[in-house]
Amino acid sequence: MTDRLTIAIQKSGRLSKESMALLNACGVKFSVNEARLIAHSTSHPIDLLRVRDDDIPGLVMDGVVDLGLVGENVLEEARLERIATDSVAAYQPLRGLEFGQCRLSLAVPRESQYQSLKDLDGLRVATTYPQLLKRYLKDNGVNARTVMLTGSVEVAPRAGLAEAICDLVSTGATLEANGLVEKDVIFRSQAQLIQRADSLSEEKQAMIDQLLPRIDGVQMARE
Ligand code: ATP
Numbered sequence: 001m002t003d004r005l006t007i008a009i010q011k012s013g014r015l016s017k018e019s020m021a022l023l024n025a026c027g028v029k030f031s032v033n034e035a036r037l038i039a040h041s042t043s044h045p046i047d048l049l050r051v052r053d054d055d056i057p058g059l060v061m062d063g064v065v066d067l068g069l070v071g072e073n074v075l076e077e078a079r080l081e082r083i084a085t086d087s088v089a090a091y092q093p094l095r096g097l098e099f100g101q102c103r104l105s106l107a108v109p110r111e112s113q114y115q116s117l118k119d120l121d122g123l124r125v126a127t128t129y130p131q132l133l134k135r136y137l138k139d140n141g142v143n144a145r146t147v148m149l150t151g152s153v154e155v156a157p158r159a160g161l162a163e164a165i166c167d168l169v170s171t172g173a174t175l176e177a178n179g180l181v182e183k184d185v186i187f188r189s190q191a192q193l194i195q196r197a198d199s200l201s202e203e204k205q206a207m208i209d210q211l212l213p214r215i216d217g218v219q220m221a222r223e
């Protein structure tokens with residue numbers, strides 16, 4: 001039996017199309033059945049695992065898949081969370097990918113008296129990224145409370161759940177629509193290709209070593 005290389009990508013969302021397009025451009029062909037978790041490549045002994053982006057770092061760190069394409073925001077949040085809970089948090093970063101660009105920013109309501117970070121002392125900040133936020137607050141000596149929300153973070157101030165938010169921004173339109181003003185960028189992100197930390201079979205590693213220069217070529221051509 002051939003040893004198939006497994007790659008986790010986001011099933012449906014902001015990274016899906018470009019993850020598939022990148023692999024395709026590298027000559028790795030797939031025919032995806034939307035209802036299926038796994039897609040077999042028609043050109044290589046490669047399987048795609050189509051999952052929620054939040055599951056990708058853990059799948060790679062636990063060695064369940066060989067490679068993953070995921071946003072650095074999700075990756076770093078998961079790494080910090082795993083370190084905090086004494087779980088395995090190792091992976092090999094392979095390439096920064098030129099898509100999925102966004103920033104994790106602090107924002108406050110337009111009418112807020114906010115002048116500087118220190119003004120958050122004693123206040124509540126709603127976020128989906130508590131680890132990244134806590135690290136930033138600690139590095140800056142601010143004593144704010146984090147309120148974890150998995151969605152609708154931008155409505156937290158209006159709902160009276162928090163005085164500020166820390167959320168992903170690309171254009172700022174969502175903040176604007178919710179009466180919020182961006183104050184501070186705490187993390188800049190793009191998609192990244194990562195590999196599990198332990199060593200792979202020779203065949204699998206050879207496939208990755210062949211894939212990487214192709215990725216570089218595709219990215220160079222796009223510049
Ligand atoms: P899933 O169902 O897989 O959990 P999701 O809703 O968490 O999906 P998406 O909104 O599809 O995730 O975003 C996936 C990733 O795309 C983000 O984690 C981030 O790395 C990147 N991204 C790029 N631009 C944005 C943006 N404007 N808002 C949110 N995420 C963005």
Ligand code: ZN
Nearest residue numbers: 052053054055
């Ligand atoms: Zn997600």
